[in-house]
Amino acid sequence: MLLTFLSLLCLSTYSMSLELKVITVATEETDGFKRFMKSAAYYGISVEIVGMGEEWKGGDIQRYPGGGFKLNLLKPVLEKWRERKDLVVMFVDSYDVIFAANSEKILEKFKDFRTNLVFSAEQFCWPDQSLASRYPKVGLGKRFLCSGGYIGYASQMYSIITDSEISDTDDDQLFYTKIYLDPHKRDKYGMRLDHRSHIFQNLNGAEDEIDLHVTSNESYATNTLYNTRAAILHGNGGSKNFLNFLGNYIPNQYNVDEGCLHCSEGLHELPEDSSKWPTVFVGLFVMSPTPFLREAILKSLSELNYPKNLIHLWVYNKNSYHEDLLSKWSDEVKSEYASVQYTGSYRDITEIEARTTAMKESLSKKSDYYLMLDSTGVFDDPDALRKLITLNKHVIAPILGRPDKYWTNFWGSIAKDGFYARSRDYFVIVESKRKGIWNVPFISTAILFEGEWLLKRSTDAKGLPSFASEEFEPDMALCQWMRNNGHFMYVSNLQKYGHLISTSNYEIHHLHNDIYNIFENRQEWEKKYLHENYSVALNAGPDDISQPCTDVYWFPLLSPAYTKEIIEELEKFGKWSNGENDDPRLDGGYENVPTRDIHMNQVGFEKQWLDILAKYVVPIQIKVFPGYYSRARADLNFVVKYHPQGQPDLRPHHDSSTFTINVALTRPGIDHQGGGCRFVRQNCSVVDTKLGWALMHPGRLTHYHEGLPTTSGTRYIMVSFVDP
Amino acid sequence: MLLTFLSLLCLSTYSMSLELKVITVATEETDGFKRFMKSAAYYGISVEIVGMGEEWKGGDIQRYPGGGFKLNLLKPVLEKWRERKDLVVMFVDSYDVIFAANSEKILEKFKDFRTNLVFSAEQFCWPDQSLASRYPKVGLGKRFLCSGGYIGYASQMYSIITDSEISDTDDDQLFYTKIYLDPHKRDKYGMRLDHRSHIFQNLNGAEDEIDLHVTSNESYATNTLYNTRAAILHGNGGSKNFLNFLGNYIPNQYNVDEGCLHCSEGLHELPEDSSKWPTVFVGLFVMSPTPFLREAILKSLSELNYPKNLIHLWVYNKNSYHEDLLSKWSDEVKSEYASVQYTGSYRDITEIEARTTAMKESLSKKSDYYLMLDSTGVFDDPDALRKLITLNKHVIAPILGRPDKYWTNFWGSIAKDGFYARSRDYFVIVESKRKGIWNVPFISTAILFEGEWLLKRSTDAKGLPSFASEEFEPDMALCQWMRNNGHFMYVSNLQKYGHLISTSNYEIHHLHNDIYNIFENRQEWEKKYLHENYSVALNAGPDDISQPCTDVYWFPLLSPAYTKEIIEELEKFGKWSNGENDDPRLDGGYENVPTRDIHMNQVGFEKQWLDILAKYVVPIQIKVFPGYYSRARADLNFVVKYHPQGQPDLRPHHDSSTFTINVALTRPGIDHQGGGCRFVRQNCSVVDTKLGWALMHPGRLTHYHEGLPTTSGTRYIMVSFVDP
Numbered sequence A, B: 001m002l003l004t005f006l007s008l009l010c011l012s013t014y015s016m017s018l019e020l021k022v023i024t025v026a027t028e029e030t031d032g033f034k035r036f037m038k039s040a041a042y043y044g045i046s047v048e049i050v051g052m053g054e055e056w057k058g059g060d061i062q063r064y065p066g067g068g069f070k071l072n073l074l075k076p077v078l079e080k081w082r083e084r085k086d087l088v089v090m091f092v093d094s095y096d097v098i099f100a101a102n103s104e105k106i107l108e109k110f111k112d113f114r115t116n117l118v119f120s121a122e123q124f125c126w127p128d129q130s131l132a133s134r135y136p137k138v139g140l141g142k143r144f145l146c147s148g149g150y151i152g153y154a155s156q157m158y159s160i161i162t163d164s165e166i167s168d169t170d171d172d173q174l175f176y177t178k179i180y181l182d183p184h185k186r187d188k189y190g191m192r193l194d195h196r197s198h199i200f201q202n203l204n205g206a207e208d209e210i211d212l213h214v215t216s217n218e219s220y221a222t223n224t225l226y227n228t229r230a231a232i233l234h235g236n237g238g239s240k241n242f243l244n245f246l247g248n249y250i251p252n253q254y255n256v257d258e259g260c261l262h263c264s265e266g267l268h269e270l271p272e273d274s275s276k277w278p279t280v281f282v283g284l285f286v287m288s289p290t291p292f293l294r295e296a297i298l299k300s301l302s303e304l305n306y307p308k309n310l311i312h313l314w315v316y317n318k319n320s321y322h323e324d325l326l327s328k329w330s331d332e333v334k335s336e337y338a339s340v341q342y343t344g345s346y347r348d349i350t351e352i353e354a355r356t357t358a359m360k361e362s363l364s365k366k367s368d369y370y371l372m373l374d375s376t377g378v379f380d381d382p383d384a385l386r387k388l389i390t391l392n393k394h395v396i397a398p399i400l401g402r403p404d405k406y407w408t409n410f411w412g413s414i415a416k417d418g419f420y421a422r423s424r425d426y427f428v429i430v431e432s433k434r435k436g437i438w439n440v441p442f443i444s445t446a447i448l449f450e451g452e453w454l455l456k457r458s459t460d461a462k463g464l465p466s467f468a469s470e471e472f473e474p475d476m477a478l479c480q481w482m483r484n485n486g487h488f489m490y491v492s493n494l495q496k497y498g499h500l501i502s503t504s505n506y507e508i509h510h511l512h513n514d515i516y517n518i519f520e521n522r523q524e525w526e527k528k529y530l531h532e533n534y535s536v537a538l539n540a541g542p543d544d545i546s547q548p549c550t551d552v553y554w555f556p557l558l559s560p561a562y563t564k565e566i567i568e569e570l571e572k573f574g575k576w577s578n579g580e581n582d583d584p585r586l587d588g589g590y591e592n593v594p595t596r597d598i599h600m601n602q603v604g605f606e607k608q609w610l611d612i613l614a615k616y617v618v619p620i621q622i623k624v625f626p627g628y629y630s631r632a633r634a635d636l637n638f639v640v641k642y643h644p645q646g647q648p649d650l651r652p653h654h655d656s657s658t659f660t661i662n663v664a665l666t667r668p669g670i671d672h673q674g675g676g677c678r679f680v681r682q683n684c685s686v687v688d689t690k691l692g693w694a695l696m697h698p699g700r701l702t703h704y705h706e707g708l709p710t711t712s713g714t715r716y717i718m719v720s721f722v723d724p
């Protein structure tokens, strides 16, 4: 013991002149390896790479023991350095490691250990659990040795690696563990564990201990349990995704002041002349009935600022619901694109087959890019495709989200069961509070693959990305394949590229299903069904809303598509009431001033209509009747059908409403003659009603009113008694 | 039998020359006797009166057998006539009998019997029930003999009355019954019973058989069971009141075309010179707390068009509630009346004592009339007293009723238990569809006694009318005494004299109790608490209701008495809310725009206020907002107190109402400076509010409004949110 103590003391006197050499074993330049090297370069650390290009002989160390091969590759190098007293050698893995400090810092931390060899520590005893009890107890800190990172004097390093023989498929961690558990050897080699992650932070099982600090000029990770900031971040075991998350920030990838620091590196700018742009193979997958298919996806595809003759279109439609539209559309656009292929719903092809086929087709067309696009992904920026290409990633997706929701096409993290988990930065990324290109464990809906990368895969032993999985749907299967094979997947939110269409709750039993789809896809709904001048009214001052009679207001609310489709929907339903006082649809069973009508709840449109009231009518109401906060409750919402041979008019009455909405669904002078609403007490009539415009008037007390006779044609109005 | 038959036959040949003599026994000229004689006179029938002025010796025949005295009085007269073959003699009672046909008719009916003697029949076997089974059976008709009326040839009549001796106190009916039940004697005297009331209608037990027909030119009674119309109506046994009822019509007392035929007979017109009018002693009885005492009774007494120096006022107040008012008032008017005596609530005098004392005081003052007046009787016609005197009845009351109710101060009939029963003409009399002077079994509240009649009673063996009874309250005891002693009580509805104040449900725990008394005494309430110009507004056209701002109306609603008293009531209660949002009085516990107020339900005034809304506000509302039928429901009714140091104003808001009522309880410029209501959207203020005027405006949507700052003094408003 006395001897050891002395030797430690005298070694410390050399500290000023020590040198650090990092050595790693890597047989392939994986995405992880490249990230490792980039982090080393950032800190000016030179790395001795051993085994590059050689065939890996260390077994499947993701799942089983092994790695003796690593040691055998290291031995010759260490032998060269064994005499250098000033040399400190650090071994680290590279596929799952990031540097977080420079050599000086590392050496300083090493010297603080005042020993010869420091091994990283972790909380699992691996690969031989039975050895756990033989480990010395530690107060605060991880107890067990991990061979993914260690540091020591070159001579001691050589001594220990040659302590005994190891075969390529033996386990390297077990080799060192056995030495460590022998108190004599531990002493002899001056071997200690980095229990509290002074140098090495093994992330497996330690995720909760780690804080990521994103500050104005740097981002770094600390261990909050030990109050340490490690120099090496190691995504050992199941912590690869967590390392990827940290790798989006460290070292110097992102900080608050400068944002994403790597996002402008290595861009693939396209030439001015668009005819020289890369070719793109677009696989369009319509897996389930998709609202607003024509207005959203098809339109956004058509409107991309990308030469169509450079695009191959490959359309797969799984659902007969869209058969007519898609087969027709495919035909229509055939001449515009480099090629168009349509696989219809009648074909008995699985999703896996379809996605695999499309990818292969892309390869066979030698396309520069393959865009795998689902029918729910909409590009709002016509330059989205070009801009994605520019980002120059093997596999990347634009972040697309459901408007005003946190539902997007990527996951920031993944749970143990393989399903969604929220990463710490998911919300700030979705909210675009942090913009960048992010390495994430799951992407979908609109994935751009580099053609060259795909080609490499096709020649690779692992083969092309796979969509098949026993547990998962094709989209998750693909990402699982990517993760398992060490391929990074990126999403970009450097800008807004587009959004997602929601297929949830899409009812297809109506005649016009999209008119019902207000809740899930409001943006599309508004574009199609709101009156084009509604926003003018919304932004107008109260005095600019026209007032044809005292306290009666008038504004554009619904589009011609709406008025047409709702009439067709109701006429298809067809059960117009008989206009009699007894009305079983009503709570009291009796209506004093009955109309021939259909109630919105008879055609399942009530929730939608109430939403129209709340979202579009109330904002106008509050403008012209300030201070009145309507709850947009309305128990009676109906379309009246006026016809000279049916019900031509409606006698004077009050409505059971605080205010009434009366929307013209037809045009006086064109669809019908006569009609209109007369306010008796004001002696004021509104007869020149305008298609889709809503009349808004107090229902009780002041506005006694009548429906004027329709003398020919049919007049339809949509009426709603809002109360309160 | 053969002999009898022959004699009958030969008698009938004399019919043309027969004469009728009516004989009766009467010792006093009771009201009933006078009525009897009047009816005889009407038919030109001469009556032989026997016993007048003699002392009755026949026992108490109302309750016990007796009446042999009658027969002994008749004998000498019949003896005179015994030889006259052409003479038919009819005996009838007189106190309880009315003629309903003339002699010819009576004789004709008698001859139709083709026998010598016809006795009236009744359905009770009296006085010896055990004889019932010995009576011959009759098919349809009454089986038993009644000696209250019989008719026969003078000779037979004499024979039968002298068939055997009878003592004065033996029963006359038993005397004739025994003869009738002896078949030999029955035959011998040619004795038959008038089973089906051809001549005699005994009313006891037969009331349901009798129809009173009031036709355009006559009134008459028929027996609907036997289809007969008797010549004699006899109120035997307990049917005296029913006879009195019939006597109001028969003979020729009332018909449809001419109305009351006796009402203009024997009037006591007063001279022009009112100083020569009779003196009246008024006993005013305040038995229980009486709403509107000052405004109704006291005022109506003061305003009588009758010289006050001819009136003695005797006031009895049983209740401390009115002590202040009555003692003060008695003092005030002392100098105006001939005399005023006040007996206050502190005196330990029973009602019986009080009423008896007053009657005696009237006698001792030698008053020409005594008016016994309860505090609930109000004269609306100032000439009522004079007009009642003119009617010249011993005992009479004006009909007074609760307005729009069937509750009056008389009963048309009386039930077996002595309490109220409805007569057949009660409703038409109360509704004044039949006007007249009616003989009824119960009167109260305002009874005018003739002084002379009272004087006669005071010297009479029966004494003064009594208010004492074991079963009944003094008012019913009095009437029972009157009925039992054969004194008729009249009510007049020849005109409307006044009405009754209701003391039901009168709450006296408030500061101002009358303001709460809207339901029981609406007429008084309206006079005191409705604005004097309310009726002008009610009768105005819609355009004449002023409209200070668009759809805001303004009209006089409540009187200065109302505004003053409600404020005092609330200030006495004192629990003004603190003006904070949290308000435990509300359903939701929260008020967005709170005021410092007291809710009407906190002072028990909610039902009343809702009635004001329904009865007085809604009729104006429907005029200016036609077609809107409000249910006058209002969950929030409150008085707001504005004060510079408390709540000076109210920020802009809407009310939770279809329309709002806002009544000024104070006067701007006098009670306070500032204040008023501003309609923000209309940019229109109502600041010159008028005391008791109601502002009516839509509550929601169109009329965003605020309470303007009260800069000095206190502004109170009464607010009500009507919905719907």
Ligand SMILES: O=C(O)CCC(=O)C(=O)O
Binding pocket: A595, A640, A650, A655, A662, A676, A677, A705, A706, A707, A708, A717, A719
């Ligand atoms: O015909 C109109 O515009 C009036 C319809 C109406 O008042 C109603 O349906 O309640």
Ligand SMILES: O=C(O)CCC(=O)C(=O)O
Binding pocket: B595, B640, B650, B655, B662, B676, B677, B705, B706, B707, B708, B717, B719
């Ligand atoms: O002060 C006023 O007249 C307005 C009162 C008012 O609006 C309210 O109490 O709701």
Ligand SMILES: [Fe+2]
Binding pocket: A653, A654, A655, A660, A705
């Ligand atoms: Fe209407």
Ligand SMILES: [Fe+2]
Binding pocket: B653, B654, B655, B660, B705
């Ligand atoms: Fe208000």
Ligand SMILES: [Mn+2]
Binding pocket: A093, A096, A148, A234, A235, A236, A237
């Ligand atoms: Mn590793």
Ligand SMILES: [Mn+2]
Binding pocket: A507, A603, A604
């Ligand atoms: Mn549906």
Ligand SMILES: [Mn+2]
Binding pocket: B093, B096, B148, B234, B235, B236, B237
């Ligand atoms: Mn009698």
Ligand SMILES: [Mn+2]
Binding pocket: B507, B603, B604
């Ligand atoms: Mn009360």
